[in-house]
Amino acid sequence: MLIEAFTAVCLGYGSYRDVKTREIPDTLWLIMGGVGVVLRLFDHQWKVMGVSVGVALLLGAVLLVSGLFGGADIKAFIALSLLVPQYPGAAVVLPVFVVSVFNNLAVIRVxxxxxxxxxxxxxxxxxxxxxxxxxxxxxxxxxxxxxxxxxxxxxxxxxxxxxxxxxxxxxxxxxxxxxxxxxxxxxxxxxGSPLIAYITVGCFIAFIKGDILLQLMMHFAGS
Known part of the structure; x- marks a missing residue:
């Protein structure tokens, strides 16, 4: 629960700044990413984090080129991929947590x-x-x-x-x-949707309910 709480505080603060001023200090993302790296010194999930960061970078590059995301949004995804590379307590790498957050964000946007x-x-x-x-x-x-x-x-x-x-x-x-x-x-x-706030909501949903888009796809595929 500590990771979830720390993530909530960081993204919550980022959301507040995004809504009020549209400006978020890079220090926030450095703290999130730095804490993620420190945590890997204890759980040794370097490969898992590597996969998570790789996916976040690829996803971020596509969204940045397409003009759908700005620089702060990409930084948030990368920081989140470092801090929470997989679902807390999960024994599997997939689905990558940051992808679930993005999928939930997509549902919110729809x-x-x-x-x-x-x-x-x-x-x-x-x-x-x-x-x-x-x-x-x-x-x-x-x-x-x-x-x-x-x-x-x-x-x-x-x-x-x-x-x-x-x-x-x-x-x-x-x-x-x-x-x-x-x-x-x-x-x-x-x-100009405050995407950091949307990312925060998507993250909360992922913590509580998981990947909503994936669940909907599996539901309709099985019906």
Whole structure:
């Protein structure tokens, strides 16, 4: 239970900083990873940790290149893979704990997408521009219109300064500068989800219930 408690404290603090400021000190990830390495001096699970870190690096590289994760999110996954390379008390390596956390995060994101989609339907938020229908559907699943003056650091524009739609937002956008240069009164934005908070929830679920996505897949495969 000590590992679970320490992980909860670290990720809980990271979540708080992510929600409040979107800035998380690298010291937090260094502490998590460092404690993980120290623990391996006692349990000698170096190979298990190696597999966990390797998977986290591969997963992180794909997500970073795709633009789905930022630097802090990748650091969190790597730190978690060092601290908790496998389920606490488990006798098997697979499933790798960090993968279960990611799968739970994916389930949370799907729920978020459904909420946004139905929100747009209920509110009648329809994009009037000339783009393919499939692109409109994806837009309704990921974004919503907002008055420009209400946009702050919590949101990322899905439109450029010319008003063209981009389904993958630039996570490095300077929101205040964008608002100054943008001439649109209303823009489509996506909620800059505090992924560290989502990772934290996914980790808690993994500790308590395991890999939700894997369980759902096994349930439907067996039905």
């Amino acid at each position: 729920i978020e997408i459904l909420v946004v989609f139905f929100y747009n339907i209920v509110k009648g938020n329809w994009y009037k521009g000339d783009i393919p229908q499939w692109k409109k559907i994806l837009l309704y699943m990921t974004g919503f219109p907002m008055k420009k003056e209400k946009v702050d650091y919590r949101f990322l524009p899905l439109q450029d300064l010319q008003g063209d739609i981009h389904l993958v937002p630039d996570i490095d956008t300077d929101i205040e500068q964008f608002k100054k240069e943008c001439t649109l009164k209303e823009i489509w934005v996506t909620y």
